[in-house]
Amino acid sequence: MKLNSELSSAAKHVKTRKTVLRILTYIMLSVWGIVVLFPFYWMILTSVKSYGSYNAEHIPSFIATNPTLQNYKDAFTSVPLAKYFLNTTIFTLITTACMLLVIIFAAYAFARLQFRGKNLVFTLFLALMMIPNELVIITNFVTISNLGLRNTFTGLILPSITSVFYIYLLKENFELIPDELYKAAKVDGTSDLKYLFKVMVPICRPTIVTVVILKVIECWNSYVWPRLITDDQNYFLVSNGIQEIRENGFGRENIPAMMAAVVVISVPLIILYLIFHKQIMEGVSRGGTKG
Amino acid sequence: MKVVLEHLTKVFPGRKGRKQDVIAVNDFNFEIPDGMLVGLLGPSGCGKSTALNLISGLEVPTQGKIWFGDTDVTEIPPENRGIGLVFQNYALYPHLTVLQNILFPLQNLKGKDKLPKDVMLERAKKVASLVQIDELLDRKPGEMSGGQQQRVAIARALVKTPNVLLLDEPLSNLDARLRLQTREEIKRIQQETRITTIFVTHDQEEAMSISDLIIVMKLGVVHQIGKPQEVYDDPHNLFVAEFLGTPPINVFYGTVKDEALYIGDEKVLSVPGISDQDVYAGIRPEGFILDENGPLTCRLKNVEVMGRDISVISTHGKTKTDKDIRSIISTDNIVDRSSGKVRFSLKPHKVHLFSFETEERLYFQNSRSERHYED
Amino acid sequence: MKTNPAKAWLYLIPAIVFLGIFMVYPLVDVFIYSFEEGYNFASQSYTGTGLFNYSYVLHDPYFLQALKNTLILVVITVPLSTGLALLISLGLSSIKPLKHVFQTVYFLPYVTNTLAVGLVFMILFKKTAYTDGLINMMIQWFGGSSVDFIDGPYWAKMFVLCFYTIWIVMPFKVLILTSALASVKQDYYNAAKIDGTSTWRTFARITLPMISPMIFYLVITGFIGAFKAYQDAVALFGTDLNSAGMNTIVGYVYDMLYGDSGGYPSYASAAAIILFVIVLSITTINLMIRRKNVQY
Numbered sequence: 037m038k039l040n041s042e043l044s045s046a047a048k049h050v051k052t053r054k055t056v057l058r059i060l061t062y063i064m065l066s067v068w069g070i071v072v073l074f075p076f077y078w079m080i081l082t083s084v085k086s087y088g089s090y091n092a093e094h095i096p097s098f099i100a101t102n103p104t105l106q107n108y109k110d111a112f113t114s115v116p117l118a119k120y121f122l123n124t125t126i127f128t129l130i131t132t133a134c135m136l137l138v139i140i141f142a143a144y145a146f147a148r149l150q151f152r153g154k155n156l157v158f159t160l161f162l163a164l165m166m167i168p169n170e171l172v173i174i175t176n177f178v179t180i181s182n183l184g185l186r187n188t189f190t191g192l193i194l195p196s197i198t199s200v201f202y203i204y205l206l207k208e209n210f211e212l213i214p215d216e217l218y219k220a221a222k223v224d225g226t227s228d229l230k231y232l233f234k235v236m237v238p239i240c241r242p243t244i245v246t247v248v249i250l251k252v253i254e255c256w257n258s259y260v261w262p263r264l265i266t267d268d269q270n271y272f273l274v275s276n277g278i279q280e281i282r283e284n285g286f287g288r289e290n291i292p293a294m295m296a297a298v299v300v301i302s303v304p305l306i307i308l309y310l311i312f313h314k315q316i317m318e319g320v321s322r323g324g325t326k327g
Numbered sequence: 328m329k330v331v332l333e334h335l336t337k338v339f340p341g342r343k344g345r346k347q348d349v350i351a352v353n354d355f356n357f358e359i360p361d362g363m364l365v366g367l368l369g370p371s372g373c374g375k376s377t378a379l380n381l382i383s384g385l386e387v388p389t390q391g392k393i394w395f396g397d398t399d400v401t402e403i404p405p406e407n408r409g410i411g412l413v414f415q416n417y418a419l420y421p422h423l424t425v426l427q428n429i430l431f432p433l434q435n436l437k438g439k440d441k442l443p444k445d446v447m448l449e450r451a452k453k454v455a456s457l458v459q460i461d462e463l464l465d466r467k468p469g470e471m472s473g474g475q476q477q478r479v480a481i482a483r484a485l486v487k488t489p490n491v492l493l494l495d496e497p498l499s500n501l502d503a504r505l506r507l508q509t510r511e512e513i514k515r516i517q518q519e520t521r522i523t524t525i526f527v528t529h530d531q532e533e534a535m536s537i538s539d540l541i542i543v544m545k546l547g548v549v550h551q552i553g554k555p556q557e558v559y560d561d562p563h564n565l566f567v568a569e570f571l572g573t574p575p576i577n578v579f580y581g582t583v584k585d586e587a588l589y590i591g592d593e594k595v596l597s598v599p600g601i602s603d604q605d606v607y608a609g610i611r612p613e614g615f616i617l618d619e620n621g622p623l624t625c626r627l628k629n630v631e632v633m634g635r636d637i638s639v640i641s642t643h644g645k646t647k648t649d650k651d652i653r654s655i656i657s658t659d660n661i662v663d664r665s666s667g668k669v670r671f672s673l674k675p676h677k678v679h680l681f682s683f684e685t686e687e688r689l690y691f692q693n694s695r696s697e698r699h700y701e702d
Numbered sequence: 703m704k705t706n707p708a709k710a711w712l713y714l715i716p717a718i719v720f721l722g723i724f725m726v727y728p729l730v731d732v733f734i735y736s737f738e739e740g741y742n743f744a745s746q747s748y749t750g751t752g753l754f755n756y757s758y759v760l761h762d763p764y765f766l767q768a769l770k771n772t773l774i775l776v777v778i779t780v781p782l783s784t785g786l787a788l789l790i791s792l793g794l795s796s797i798k799p800l801k802h803v804f805q806t807v808y809f810l811p812y813v814t815n816t817l818a819v820g821l822v823f824m825i826l827f828k829k830t831a832y833t834d835g836l837i838n839m840m841i842q843w844f845g846g847s848s849v850d851f852i853d854g855p856y857w858a859k860m861f862v863l864c865f866y867t868i869w870i871v872m873p874f875k876v877l878i879l880t881s882a883l884a885s886v887k888q889d890y891y892n893a894a895k896i897d898g899t900s901t902w903r904t905f906a907r908i909t910l911p912m913i914s915p916m917i918f919y920l921v922i923t924g925f926i927g928a929f930k931a932y933q934d935a936v937a938l939f940g941t942d943l944n945s946a947g948m949n950t951i952v953g954y955v956y957d958m959l960y961g962d963s964g965g966y967p968s969y970a971s972a973a974a975i976i977l978f979v980i981v982l983s984i985t986t987i988n989l990m991i992r993r994k995n996v997q998y
Contacts, residue, residue, distance in 0.1 A: 050404070061793040062800075068790055069807050071869070075822040076810070078836070082825070096836045142717035151710035157718075164725050170930060170952055171978055174735065174959055174970050175728030198720040228709070257815045259933055264960050275817040282821060283940060291825055298818040309813040313806055320812065321877050385892050406898025418889035422911040431907070432897035487897070 079302075083107050083295040090292045107296035114286050116269060117297055120277030127262075127273055128255035131193050132248055139203045139247070144232050146203070147210035148218065165200045169260075177264050187268040195261065196254075202247045205322065209243040210236055246319035249312055256305055274301045328396045328409075328490040328523055330359040330382065335391035337377055351377040353547040355391070359525065359540070364517045366534030366541040366555075367527045370570070374547040375527045379493050382525065383412050395490055406435075408491075411484030411522075415496040417476045419468040425479050426451060426464040432487050454482045458516060474505040481516065492517075494526035498533055510537050531571050535559065543567050560676075565686040568609045568679055574638075574655070578647040581608035581680070586691075588680065591645050595622040596673050598680060598691035605683040607647065614677025615639070615654035617662065621672035625652055630662050637662065641669050735971035748968075755972035764957075765973060768949040771935075774860060775867060775950070776928040783868045784920055787875035792905075794876070795883040805880065812873035820866060820937020827851035827862050827938075852938065859939070859948055866934050871927065875920050882916035883909070918992045922985055929981050932956070951977045 082090065084103040111117050145151075146158055176195050185191030213236055221231045237244065259275035266272055272280060278294075278301060286293050309316060335355040341347045351374040359365050367375045380386040382393060384405030392401045400408050419428050429451040433442055442450075455461050458478040468476055477497065484492060497513060498506045514537040517524045528534050534541045535555040543551045543558065543566075551563045562568035568576050582589045584603050588596045595608075615623075617639070625641035628651060639654045639662060646652060654671065662669065675693040682689055735741065736756070740749035759765050790808070794801060811819070827837050829850035838848035849855065851862045886909060894904045910917075932952040935943055943949035944957060951973065958970035 058797070061796055065790065065793050065797070065800075065804050068786075068872075069804060072807055072810055072872075075819055075826070075869075078826060079819075079822045082822075091832055094833050095839055096833060138716045138720065141713040145710050145713035149710040149713065151707040154710075157714070161717075161721070164721060167725060167729055168926075168930065168978060168981070170955060171732055171974050172725055172728035174955070174967050174974060175731040176724055177959055178731075178967055179723070179728070194720075195724040198717050198724070200721070203717065253813055257817075259817055259936070260956065264956065275815060278815070278818050278821065279936065279941060294821060295825075298821055301815055301818045305813045305815070306810070309810065313809065316813065317805075317809055317877055320874065321881050383896060385895065405896045410896060412893070412896045414889045414893060416887075416889060418887065418893040420890065420908060420911075422914075423907075431899075435898045435900070435903065437900075483893075 076302075079295045079298050082292055083299050085292050087290055087292055107290075107293045108300070110286060110290070110293040111296040111300060114293070115277070115281050115297070116272075117277065117281075117300060119270065120272050120274045121300070123271060124256060124273045126189060127192055128252055130189065131196050131255050132251045134193065134197045135199060135202070135251060136244070136248065138198055139206055140232070140237065140244075142198075142203045143206035143210050144236065146207045148236075161200050161203065165204070173261065173264070176261075180265055185265075187266050187271045189271070191265050192262060192271070192273075196258070199251070202251070205247065206240065206243060209240045213239055242315070245312075246315050246322070249308065249316050250319050252308065253305060253316075277301075329361045329394075330491055330523060330525070331394040332357055332382075333392040333394065335378075335381060335393060336389050337374075337381055337386060338389045350374075350547045352381060352388075355549055357542065357549065357552055359523060361523055362521045363523060363539040364514065364537060365523075365525045366538035367525060367544065368531060368534040368541050368570075369529065369544040371529050373545050375529075375544060376495060377547075378544070379412075379495055379525065379527050382491070383410050383493055384408050385412075409487075409489050411487065411489035411492045413477075413480045413484045413492075413494040413497055416500060417468070417480040419476055419479055419483070421468050423467070424464065425455075425460065425466050425468070425471075428468070428479060429455060429482050429486050432483060451482075451486055454486045457485070457519065458482045458512075472505075473501050474509055477501065477509055478512070481513075485516075485520065485522070489522065492520075492522045492524040494524065496528055497526055498528070498530070506533070513537060532573060535571065543570060545570075562609075562679060563688050565607055565609065565681040568681070568688075572611065574612050574653040576609040576611050576679070577650075577652045577654070579608045579610070579643065580645045580647060581606045583680070588678070590623060590643070593622050593624060596675060596678055599693075600691045601680065601689050606689060607681040607683060607686065609679040609681065610673060611677040611679075612638075612653050612655040614674045615656060615671040616674065617656050617660045618670055618672040619663075621670040623671045623673065625669050625671070627662070627664060627667055627669040630664070632658075634658075639669060732971045732974060735968050736975050738968055741966070741968040755968045756976070759969055759972045759976065762969075764944050764949060765951075765954050767944075767947060768951050768954040771860070771863075771948060772929060772931060772950045775864060775931055776925060778860075778864045779867045779871070779928050780921060780924040782864075783871050783875060784917065784924060786868070787872055787879050787920070788917070790872075790876050791879035791883055792909075794880050805876075808876050809873045811870055812877075816870060816933045817937045820934060823862065823866050823869075824852055824938050829854070853946075856947060859946070862938055863931075863935055863948060866938060867928065867931060870934060871924065875924070878916055878920055879913065882913040886912045918988070922988050925984050925988065926981055929977065929984075 081098070081100055084105070084107070085093075085100045086102060086104045086106060089100075089102065146154065180186060180191045180194070183191070185194070217235060218231065221235060226234070257275060258273065259279075262271075262273045262276050263279075266276065269277075269280065278297060281294055281297055332355040335352060336350070337352040339349040339351055341349065353374075355378065367378060369375045377386060381388050384400070384403065388401065392399055394400065395408065405412075420431065423431065430447055433447045433450065436442060452461070452464075455464060458481050460475060460478045460482060463471060463475060463479070468479065471479070477500075481494075494513070498509055501509055510533055513524075513526070526538075538555055540552065541555050541558055542549055545566055551558050551567045553561075558567065559571050562571065565578070569578065579590045581595075582603075582605055583598060583601045586597060586599050586601060587594050588598045588606070588608055590608060623643075625643045627639070627641050629640040631638040631640065635658070636655050637658055637660065639656060641652045641654070643652055675691075680689040680691065681687060737751045737753070738748040739752055739754045742748070794804060794808075797804075826835060828835050829838055829848060829852070834842070834848045835851075837851065841848060849858050851858045890908055890912070891904065894908055899907075930952050931950045935948050935950055935953060939946040939948045943953045949957070955970045955973045955977070958966045958973060
């Protein structure tokens with residue numbers, strides 16, 4: 037064993053190195069934190085600058101000297117932002133609700149019922165998970181166009197009602213519920229449907245909440261399909277709306293008003309995130325990807 | 328190398344003022360002689376793993392000192408203490424083979440301690456054959472049984488020829504059969520290497536069976552240190568008496584009056600030297616003698632014939648936790664079940680009295696075992 | 703337990719109908735489209751079958767530009783974002799105070815609307831007649847000369863696109879890697895500490911191999927995601943990506959289908975299938991490398 041003093045001086049050396057490393061870590065993490073947060077700061081900042089003062093800034097200013105809410109008024113009056121908002125809300129709610137019903141039924145069938153061909157059908161379902169959206173969207177576009185469903189909510193909603201991944205997630209969860217509960221319910225004369233909604237769904241609430249949140253995020257941010265299927269502003273969702281604002285805007289390039297619209301669009305999801313960040317992060321780490 | 332703990336204390340601060348501080352290890356003062364196999368024994372949550380972590384250096388003590396031989400190691404980081412540690416779930420690196428796992432500690436050596444490759448390999452193979460895993464060197468941990476993984480973990484801990492070997496609950500992850508086998512194995516390895524070894528366990532049988540010395544602790548406090556048989560025969564307080572022994576000791580509420588022990592109204596034993604007071608009377612299962620005229624009367628409940636001996640199970644209104652009384656008697660006796668009662672007389676050195684207030688042992692004449700403990 | 707098979711199928715019918723119409727049928731149909739030559743959208747008739755659509759797409763300068771852009775994007779953003787995410791996750795898992803705050807902040811881009819926040823990036827990087835924009839101002843602080851990242855030189859546009867893509871994908875990667883790091887048991891680190899393993903060796907020999915399955919998972923999903931890049935480009939450069947020279951393969955597919963240059967589902971199908979084949983091969987290669995290298 038080495039001499040004691042030698043060892044404790046070595047220990048001190050290690051300690052200082054650790055402190056330096058810790059400081060560097062915090063610096064790095066803070067820098068990335070700023071990179072993440074800065075765009076949000078900039079969009080709020082710009083949204084409260086008046087049109088005149090923004091355009092007068094040759095050198096961008098980090099604070100707003102005369103904050104104004106005029107841009108928010110403009111965002112709601114000179115472009116149909118409220119309409120976009122309403123459309124997206126309707127689209128999100130209906131899509132999520134329909135999807136929930138479809139996947140609960142399917143997951144229940146796979147998890148609890150015994151029938152011939154179950155494994156084969158389930159394998160086929162899983163295989164569908166690997167099909168990228170880009171491949172099927174072309175025909176869907178043609179199908180919806182031929183059905184005359186362009187510029188309708190039906191056309192927007194129909195293709196996103198089923199999700200194999202969520203069926204899979206829910207089925208796994210349903211299977212964790214012990215068989216005894218089902219037998220007990222049968223003995224009490226509970227119908228299958230009642231058992232599903234009174235027992236299984238409440239037990240799996242955490243998973244269902246996760247699925248709902250992920251689907252809401254997906255709906256709120258969806259862009260490609262709505263862009264293909266709508267060209268009437270009355271059916272634009274927020275993503276298409278913001279693109280429309282960008283390209284045709286407020287009659288002139290009004291960046292503060294544009295930023296006000298961006299803030300308005302971003303706020304609902306950010307609030308949702310701040311409330312449910314645990315469930316969202318858990319749900320995403322269980323199998324979500326962006327896009 | 329002997330290990331000395333001096334006023335060793337570890338306090339975990341309570342969380343944000345809501346909970347109280349937890350004193351996991353409270354003023355440990357003892358010396359473990361060189362070359363011994365020592366069991367650190369206590370119920371779960373008693374701070375024994377913390378004590379082990381303090382000795383290994385993974386935790387820093389709040390107070391006190393640790394000595395390895397004549398060196399104060401309190402401030403020395405774990406890697407320089409010359410210890411081997413076997414983790415409860417082995418902590419074998421799953422992506423490395425057995426050989427790579429064993430080599431891992433040697434490959435960390437730097438500077439003048441650095442070993443040539445062939446020496447490393449030779450040492451790894453030597454310790455592998457010591458723990459009898461020569462055949463498994465190319466396997467990955469995931470492909471082996473729990474007992475084999477345990478051996479690999481021990482080999483990895485031994486390969487640097489540590490001064491002190493520490494094992495955290497070494498048998499808890501094994502099934503009953505492997506447990507018996509592995510504890511013999513640990514004993515054998517320790518005897519071959521003569522490395523001072525400390526292991527933590529909550530299983531008193533395990534500790535009793537292989538240790539040279541056991542340390543019984545509870546809630547961060549050491550209650551008794553001694554050779555296993557010594558501690559069993561001469562427990563210093565009620566906790567130690569109750570914790571050691573299967574079947575466990577039978578504890579009665581008793582009273583001492585005029586140097587005699589009363590359980591209920593029955594005068595069951597004379598206890599010269601004890602003043603009048605309420606006591607706990609602990610009677611080991613083997614301390615009962617079946618005796619038609621015996622002073623202690625119990626309600627007979629059941630008789631289990633075990634072949635080698637007989638367990639008489641009975642009840643008595645004055646037992647501490649309303650548990651059945653389990654007494655073990657030789658097969659020479661015949662239990663008369665007709666009366667529904669059973670009467671015992673007692674072996675004085677198997678009866679331990681404890682103060683009702685302090686739960687400390689009260690000694691009377693004949694209360695110590697005649698046994699002579701060899702060193 | 704026996705159930706009436708008819709009842710079981712009843713529960714499955716909605717899912718099967720929707721998947722059939724909107725996934726299985728289109729999947730078959732897209733191959734058919736891609737072989738139908740001279741398809742006319744209005745009359746829904748075609749002149750012949752063959753590989754012409756593929757040949758057209760592969761010779762279309764717009765497609766080649768989109769392919770090039772996508773490849774550059776993939777090659778830059780996948781390693782960079784994975785490496786950066788690893789660095790940040792290692793930092794995150796080594797600290798205690800503020801850890802939760804950082805985690806919450808880092809995940810924020812995941813829940814934002816790509817199109818909306820893209821506009822903020824655009825005005826940060828854009829150079830207009832009135833102002834050089836914030837980023838250019840900062841470049842000038844350090845003595846550089848300003849450049850228009852949105853309408854300027856190719857490399858500048860590509861830089862913003864990569865930057866924004868990384869900004870968007872980081873939350874997912876940091877989340878996955880942080881939980882992978884947290885799942886490595888403390889015992890392994892304690893064992894390493896007792897053996898006197900250096901920090902670097904602990905990382906290279908213990909941490910990295912233990913989380914390697916997750917890193918590979920991220921690389922694969924990263925490749926797939928980056929190959930499908932589209933929304934981030936639209937957010938920065940607008941819907942007319944071809945004229946900006948910043949189109950991506952997916953963008954090309956949509957442009958062929960719809961919009962000013964649209965109305966050609968056959969070309970769109972061919973391009974989509976080419977993309978699918980590329981992604982499939984890269985994923986297969988990844989999986990083969992993985993099988994060789996991931997050690998347990």
